[in-house]
Amino acid sequence: MRVNAKEVGDICILEIEGEVDAEHSAQLKKAIVKARDEFAKHFILDLSRVSFIDSTGLGVLISLMRHLNENSGRLKLAGLQDEVRSIFEITRLYKVFDLVPSAEDALKDFQKKK
């Protein structure tokens, strides 16, 4: 799995590539904590190049969402592929997360609301 962090003001865009599963979740968690501690108040996770996510990966995303909720931050998940979306549908987490078509759309949303 590869994770690339971009900084746009207080927004962190994490571009993730590969599988977000038990093997790789720690790596994602590390990248999130680093961005959170350094600058980020809000997060956009670009999942357009994520081919698979399991319950461990979902756990990392839920932890991030909870942290941001407690600190007035927001999280948007962008560009989910069909396979990944179906896992959000099975777990009904599509109702909990803010899912947007692309990272660009997510950024526009953040900038509109500022």
Add this chain to the structure above:
Amino acid sequence: MSEVKPSRRFKKDLSLNSLRGLESQVTSLLKALAKVPFFSNLPKGLLGDLKLGMIEGLSNAFIHGGSNAKRPAKLRFEALPKKIEICIEDSGEGFPFQAALRRRPSDIEANGRGLWILKNLFDTVGYRRGRPNRLVLVRKLTRQQRLDDAIELFNMLQEGIQQLKPKHHLYDRFMDFVVEAFNVERASFLIYDPESGKLKVATSRGLSPKLIEKIAVGSGEGVAGYVFKTSRPLLVNNVTKVGMNDPRPRRKGYHTSSFVSVPIIASPLHIGEETIGVLNLTDRRDGSRFSSNDLKLLNVMAAQAASAFRIRDLLDTVKQHEGLNREPEIVHEIQSRLLPEKFPTVGDLEISGHCQLSMRGGGDYYDVIPVGDGLRGVVADVSGHDVGSAITMASFRAIFRSMVFDPNSPGYLLQVLRWAMHEDLIKLHQFISCWVFEYRPSGVFRVSGAGHPPVMHYRAAQKKWSFLFSNHLPLGLEDESKPQNKKIVLEKGDLIILYTDGLFDPRMRATGFDKQKFCERVENILHLSTAELVREIVREVAPHHMALNNPDDIALLVLRRRS
């Protein structure tokens, strides 16, 4: 049942020392599965579910089950024609499975979701705590699920009919069944109202009373109107991707954009096939989308329901005419409607049939349906001569038609019919004798019979008749023997004749007609087409048959491989 052939089975074991490379090993396993021809067309969604299930199970074995390099986690994957079974073993302490299985994590809990996911992906999730701990996941393949669900629906509707429940009760039972089977939040069954010319809600689930009142869909409007107009089932899985001329849902506010909609097609008397309404399902509780297999299953169920609703109408008709002695006429009409109007063409096979229905009514019936590049058919005789027999025959036809595409042998299909109809036949003190057959373009004719008169086979090259006798007892009697199939390879010019017992009513011997006379007559008219041959036989039998007091029905089906 015959032994499973190696090509219909796939088995693979994995032993993992760590989580490293787990996803790629599981992906490779599924790629190997897809290379086996029998499993090459498994739906993408099913493969995704299997992948997620294996990764969840194996991750659990490492994170909670104590698996490591010294104590590897083991996976055994086995695909069979009707199910896929995954067994995962670890050597940890184990956990209280039932309590964990019942628990659903809240939306904000970061952990504890794995087992809940497995429960939603697999038909069975089992666990045996011990050394090693063993997690077993079973996913039935759709074909079997389809068979089971359709039979269950059939039995439920039959029960409603026998208890003479009002039609709205049948609608409600049907609606509850499909809502449960497809796990949806919203469903509606719309019926065409000839007065307003609109489709209106007969029953629904998940719609507000206000909305129900407002729904009046014109033919061609939205998804339901389109399905009604075209009489074709429809699956919409992405509203944003439908073409300009395709139907779109009329109403916003659904949770998902995944819809299935199927026509309810009935065969009323006098006016041929007619679509009486539309069944719509949307918003799956688990948020998943509908698949083409869902659409096929729903269509089978809609056909079952349409048949049950029609039978219920006929019972009302009988009730209205009580005392007018119209029962024989109604029985005759029901039977006539159920016979096929034309026969399919398969390779060099010629088929013709005739059913001589007596005015006192009975339960003789035949059916022939194209399946793949071959065909399947049935000849049957239901005991009795009243509306009950005709309704049993209609039920037999409905269940045969919904099961006919199952890839198993005619013998297996016969035993499924026995199982599906057994309780009803016991209650009604009825029996059904029948032959279920299959023909492949290669000339192979396979047949399985239950208490029915023998199949006649004329070998053109030898100019000889031979007879195949049925092995099973009639339906309505316990018969748990393995399905028996008989095989004949038809040569050019060979004839197969299937019939009901009225054709050789022993009383006709007095006027000079019996099986020997029949065979001689057929041998003399072999130059005719099967249609002409059937007409000639009917003409030959008619005077003998009409001379009988209370003559029985005669059903006759002739198949010939052209010279």
